[in-house]
Amino acid sequence: MREFLQKVSKTLAWHARRLRRGIRGMRWALAPQPADRPIIVVGCSRAGTTLVYKTLSESHEIGSLQRETHDYWMALHPLSQKQWDTHALNAADASTAERDAVSRYFHSWTGRRRWVDKNNQNGLGVPYLHALFPDAVFVFVKRSPGDNLNSLIEGWRKPDEFATWSNGLPARVAVENGTLTQWCFFLAEGWRDYVNAPVEDVAAFQYAAINAAILDAKTNIPAGQWIEVFYEDFLRDPAAAFRHVFERCGLRFDDRLQAHCANVLDIPYNAFSEIRLDKWKDGRNRDKIERVLPKVADVAARMGY
Numbered sequence: 001m002r003e004f005l006q007k008v009s010k011t012l013a014w015h016a017r018r019l020r021r022g023i024r025g026m027r028w029a030l031a032p033q034p035a036d037r038p039i040i041v042v043g044c045s046r047a048g049t050t051l052v053y054k055t056l057s058e059s060h061e062i063g064s065l066q067r068e069t070h071d072y073w074m075a076l077h078p079l080s081q082k083q084w085d086t087h088a089l090n091a092a093d094a095s096t097a098e099r100d101a102v103s104r105y106f107h108s109w110t111g112r113r114r115w116v117d118k119n120n121q122n123g124l125g126v127p128y129l130h131a132l133f134p135d136a137v138f139v140f141v142k143r144s145p146g147d148n149l150n151s152l153i154e155g156w157r158k159p160d161e162f163a164t165w166s167n168g169l170p171a172r173v174a175v176e177n178g179t180l181t182q183w184c185f186f187l188a189e190g191w192r193d194y195v196n197a198p199v200e201d202v203a204a205f206q207y208a209a210i211n212a213a214i215l216d217a218k219t220n221i222p223a224g225q226w227i228e229v230f231y232e233d234f235l236r237d238p239a240a241a242f243r244h245v246f247e248r249c250g251l252r253f254d255d256r257l258q259a260h261c262a263n264v265l266d267i268p269y270n271a272f273s274e275i276r277l278d279k280w281k282d283g284r285n286r287d288k289i290e291r292v293l294p295k296v297a298d299v300a301a302r303m304g305y
Contacts, residue, residue: 043141046151053118063110089128126217150280152203200288
């Protein structure tokens with residue numbers, strides 16, 4: 001009986017969410033308004049973007065889908081239409097009709113004109129997202145190369161969780177001597193050159209590609225709409241680091257959020273192991289990472305490392 005009641009409760013909750021979404025969609029259709037200063041979290045996969053996204057989602061002033069939005073954005077610009085070359089999008093890919101469609105989508109699910117979004121391809125589409133929403137605020141999460149590379153490598157070893165873009169790929173993936181056969185995380189221009197590479201080379205390629213793309217796009221974003229944060233600052237003093245981000249986004253940082261952020265590192269947002277600085281140095285990937293660190297040195301220096 002308990003299981004039956006739980007199933008009925010979940011079904012009713014699902015229908016209630018669908019009903020609310022339908023009502024919001026009708027309201028938007030009667031008085032369509034574009035999203036208002038959406039907050040877009042960008043950064044390399046495994047850089048701490050989920051931590052920032054989930055924490056910003058705690059604000060009562062903005063909406064959040066509480067999940068990554070790969071499928072939605074991919075439906076707007078399928079990789080197959082770009083010969084599977086890259087997730088990158090530029091300003092020319094944006095349109096007024098698409099701006100309205102995205103605004104309506106987020107409003108129908110969240111009931112808000114202002115919302116926060118995050119997925120692991122956003123960093124390759126900053127010019128596109130800025131063209132869609134010229135008033136958008138971008139939060140760029142930076143992570144030191146050693147720890148980020150280490151986490152990318154570990155992510156590649158968890159294809160059930162991170163092999164997001166394997167279906168339909170027009171190339172056979174045989175990373176790490178063929179032991180890793182599903183492409184993980186995002187596709188950047190030139191990814192085909194790494195389908196047979198050691199996993200650390202793939203990680204270095206992805207780290208350099210997306211962070212360079214974000215830094216290049218930064219030059220066209222107004223300074224007041226661009227926030228850069230070091231992941232390491234969240235580890236040293238999470239409450240102070242998040243206060244900076246919230247206030248720069250124009251969001252209140254009240255006592256409730258202060259208390260949440262003071263203990264936010266106790267919440268395991270896809271953490272593989274203990275959260276601490278420089279853990280790559282005593283891990284199993286140290287030799288691999290040391291070999292490829294020179295490949296990411298330039299972009300790391302641009303990031304402030």
